[in-house]
Amino acid sequence: MKKKKSNYLILKNVNLIDCNTDHVQRNMTISIRNGIIEKIVKEGELEISEDAKIITLSGKTVIPGLIDSHVHLFQSGVDDFMKPYAERLINKFERNCWLTIRSGVTTVRNMPGGRGYKIFKYRDKVKKGEIIGPRILASGPAITVPYSYFSILSYLPFSSFLRFFIERLFRIRGLSIDANNEREAKEVVRRLKREGVDFIKTITPGSNYPYAEDENIKSELLDKGLKKEQIEASMQPKILRAISEEANKLDLKVVCHNIYGTKGFSEAVKAGADSIEHSPMGLLSEETFNLMKEKEVYWVPTAYAIYNWKNIIDNPEIYETEEMKELVPEPFHSFGRKCLQKVRDDIENGGFWSEFYNEVEIFKQEYFPTNISIAIEKGVKIVAGVDCGAGGAGYIPHGQLHKELELYVTNGMGEFDALQTATKNAAELLGKIDELGTIEEGKVGDIVVLDSNPLENISNLKSINLVIKEGDIVFSKKESF
Numbered sequence: 170m171k172k173k174k175s176n177y178l179i180l181k182n183v184n185l186i187d188c189n190t191d192h193v194q195r196n197m198t199i200s201i202r203n204g205i206i207e208k209i210v211k212e213g214e215l216e217i218s219e220d221a222k223i224i225t226l227s228g229k230t231v232i233p234g235l236i237d238s239h240v241h242l243f244q245s246g247v248d249d250f251m252k253p254y255a256e257r258l259i260n261k262f263e264r265n266c267w268l269t270i271r272s273g274v275t276t277v278r279n280m281p282g283g284r285g286y287k288i289f290k291y292r293d294k295v296k297k298g299e300i301i302g303p304r305i306l307a308s309g310p311a312i313t314v315p316y317s318y319f320s321i322l323s324y325l326p327f328s329s330f331l332r333f334f335i336e337r338l339f340r341i342r343g344l345s346i347d348a349n350n351e352r353e354a355k356e357v358v359r360r361l362k363r364e365g366v367d368f369i370k371t372i373t374p375g376s377n378y379p380y381a382e383d384e385n386i387k388s389e390l391l392d393k394g395l396k397k398e399q400i401e402a403s404m405q406p407k408i409l410r411a412i413s414e415e416a417n418k419l420d421l422k423v424v425c426h427n428i429y430g431t432k433g434f435s436e437a438v439k440a441g442a443d444s445i446e447h448s449p450m451g452l453l454s455e456e457t458f459n460l461m462k463e464k465e466v467y468w469v470p471t472a473y474a475i476y477n478w479k480n481i482i483d484n485p486e487i488y489e490t491e492e493m494k495e496l497v498p499e500p501f502h503s504f505g506r507k508c509l510q511k512v513r514d515d516i517e518n519g520g521f522w523s524e525f526y527n528e529v530e531i532f533k534q535e536y537f538p539t540n541i542s543i544a545i546e547k548g549v550k551i552v553a554g555v556d557c558g559a560g561g562a563g564y565i566p567h568g569q570l571h572k573e574l575e576l577y578v579t580n581g582m583g584e585f586d587a588l589q590t591a592t593k594n595a596a597e598l599l600g601k602i603d604e605l606g607t608i609e610e611g612k613v614g615d616i617v618v619l620d621s622n623p624l625e626n627i628s629n630l631k632s633i634n635l636v637i638k639e640g641d642i643v644f645s646k647k648e649s650f
């Protein structure tokens with residue numbers, strides 16, 4: 170679909186949810202000039218000049234462009250990094266951008282994956298309008314410690330000579346950077362700033378291998394050929410603190426991938442993270458939630474990915490729908506099927522995945538519902554992220570933001586609050602609240618037009634009619650704009 174330039178766009182007779190308040194303002198007119206929202210007035214109050222492109226949208230609901238704060242645009246929702254030559258990276262990127270923006274998501278925070286530094290070039294192509302896609306805030310490589318999560322040593326723990334070739338063969342150069350101590354960590358933050366990152370991605374303390382305290386599992390892992398350093402590696406709070414301090418000075422936010430448990434999660438809150446990504450397998454303490462509230466640390470649960478993983482494992486037919494085949498095209502779809510079957514076999518045989526599988530059931534029944542209800546009660550800011558693109562324990566393709574929000578609502582969050590996790594709260598976390606996240610005069614003209622009201626049912630977010638980014642219609646249900 171081609172992008173059309175319209176310098177002056179007028180949306181007439183809409184029902185507006187500006188996302189500052191839950192009040193629906195009926196019969197409104199919004200004008201967007203040169204990408205910026207110029208006027209929001211009652212229907213009939215705007216003097217319309219001839220150069221305007223006018224769209225009458227009676228009965229439609231208008232919300233701010235959505236923000237997905239945790240995506241991997243270089244992955245398709247399976248472990249496709251294992252098939253590096255199956256498709257040109259640019260093609261995959263363009264497809265995933267398209268799937269994202271047509272779902273109403275006009276801004277994303279992109280996490281590492283693919284080739285760490287390539288994202289900056291592609292981010293700028295989207296910015297210039299050469300690729301249709303969401304506005305991208307990119308992290309570049311994640312900062313980790315040797316042998317820990319994301320560390321190249323953790324995946325390739327052999328000679329540096331071999332690593333050199335394999336990193337290039339699998340195009341994983343730039344996925345992560347190891348920091349041995351505080352001084353190195355600060356240096357990496359400065360280097361990433363120079364490279365052009367929009368934020369810093371790192372990890373919480375905690376073991377890379379969950380359950381590794383269990384001696385049986387530890388010996389199983391050692392038997393599998395893992396090194397002791399790999400099993401025991403963990404980000405130290407003092408290194409995390411150094412990363413946060415340096416990032417703060419450079420006006421960069423710090424995003425912490427939570428490895429697994431609750432301890433590392435709360436250590437990261439104390440060490441100065443701006444957001445903690447993913448949900449722990451366990452119950453967070455009241456103290457942690459109080460501290461998050463006090464220090465304004467955001468939580469990006471990405472919980473749907475975990476639910477989705479178990480759902481697909483239990484019900485193979487979910488993976489075989491036409492919709493999935495469109496979202497995850499060949500050869501990746503077939504490859505994903507094989508990987509999933511291996512996991513199912515491993516669970517059947519009581520292998521490594523079976524522990525995780527059992528834990529996910531408790532996660533669904535207890536950990537997540539309890540944690541999110543306490544977070545809601547305490548007023549901890551939650552921001553929606555789906556982990557779109559992630560394989561592993563996610564298997565979630567692009568364009569699924571509504572599913573994360575549905576999960577919040579089924580766990581006790583109101584529809585309006587859920588909508589704010591993907592608009593206003595997210596813009597605050599991204600440091601972009603002056604431009605994005607709500608519909609106000611002077612803000613960027615990112616707007617989604619829906620056929621039905623999401624405050625009546627959050628699933629109405631699927632009823633996308635138009636997606637407008639910076640005043641340009643980038644997706645239309647009718648394909649005729």
Ligand SMILES: [Zn+2]
Nearest residue numbers: 239280556559
């Ligand atoms: Zn992720």
